[in-house]
Amino acid sequence: MIETYLIALLIFMIVGSIIAIETKNLLSSVISCGIVGAAVSIAFLMLAAPDIAITQVVVEILVLVILIRATIVIDNTAIEAHWDTFAVVSSLIFFGLFLVFAFLAVQDLPRFGHPLMRVSQQYLETGLQKTGAANIVASVVLDFRAYDTLGEATVIFVSILGAFVILRRRGRKRRTEADVEKVGILSEEEIREHNGDIRE
Amino acid sequence: MILYFLTLVLFVMGVYCLIAKKNIIKKIIGLTITDYAINLFIILIGYRANGIAPIMFKNMTMQELTERGVDPLPQALVLTSIVIGLGVLSMMTAICLRLYEKYKTFDMSEINRLKG
Structure with a gap:
């Protein structure tokens, strides 16, 4: 039953991405x-993953806000078509081959609804006693695999830092009057005077 | 099987958009779609038939959780992956805005021409 719903949802997603x-x-x-x-977040909810569904909704809204911020800088949002024949044809051939091999490879995966759970069974059985968290996903994120979460926090911090550095208005070279007064950066004349004092 | 295959079709369409389209915003959208498809694929692999969310409620026995709970490990890793996707996207958008400020266009071939 759930498989039918998910197939319908996936076809909806594919149509949406064709339009996109x-x-x-x-x-x-x-x-x-x-x-x-949004359809991905509904699919997560149907696959019994409520934490991820919540995160996906929040992230998807932020993605929409960021991308709309990027598109409104141009006045005319219609784009003129550039048809790069080589890129289109070669990528279509490659992806056709990719899908054929993917179809063959997918047959060897564990069937839908019957996952391999050697490690995860251990988490499910002992997660509550070992960490005291009722939500096993939270116990995996914050306890069993806390180093992964630390790495994630590092990546987020670095990407925010990168975006900030890229979007910063003022470079280092342009020193204004306010900077000189506030921070105490010496102007050229003052430096010359100062050096002169030392030499004397 | 057909579910996995449809997810891979979504993935391929994202990569196609990334390669064949000229507009930078279109490329970012392609990367986002690829991201969604891979996350969905990993969660699909961890699903258990008639599964429940791996959360212990008050009126539940331990046995019920261990027998019916879905795989918590992919969920924890995808949680990380989604947030990293957002960080990468925000940084790419920042670079795009800077490119637009300099070249006044989002078109990749145009930017290539103006650079030389």
Whole structure:
């Protein structure tokens, strides 16, 4: 039953992403991408993963806000079509081959609904006694695999730092009057005077 | 099986958008779709038939949790992956805005031409 719903949802997502990829207007393309994200969050909810569904909703809204901020800098959001024949044809051939091999490889995966749970069974059995967390996902994130979470926090911090550095308005070279007064950076003349004092 | 395959189709469409489209915002959208598809694929692999969320409620026995709870490990890792995807996207958008300020266009071939 759930499989049927998920197939319907996935077809909806594929249609949404076709619209997002092929439409000429940039703003509607961004919003179609948001549709795909919302459908993914519904799929997470159906797959018994409420924590991820919540995170996905929040992240998807933020993605939409960031991308709309990027698109509104241009006045005319319609884009003119550039048809790069080589890129399109070669990528279509490659992805056709990829899908054929993927179809063969997928047959060897464990069937849907019957996962391999050698490690996870241990987490499910002993998670509550060892960590005291009722939510086993939280116990994995914050206790069994806390170093992963530390790495994630590092990545987030670095990416925020990178975005801040890229978007910063003022470079280091341009020193204004306010900087000189506030921080105490010496102007050229003052430095010359100062050096002169030392030499004398 | 068909579920996994459809997720891979979604993944391939994202990568196609990343390679064949000229507009930078379109490329970012392609990367986002790829991200969604991979996250969904990992969660699909961890699903157990008639599964419940791996959360212990008051009126539940331990046995019920261990027999019916879905795999918590992919969920924990995907939680990390989603948030990292957001960080990467925000940084890419920042670079795009800077490129637009300099070249006044989002078109990749145009930027290539103006650079030389």
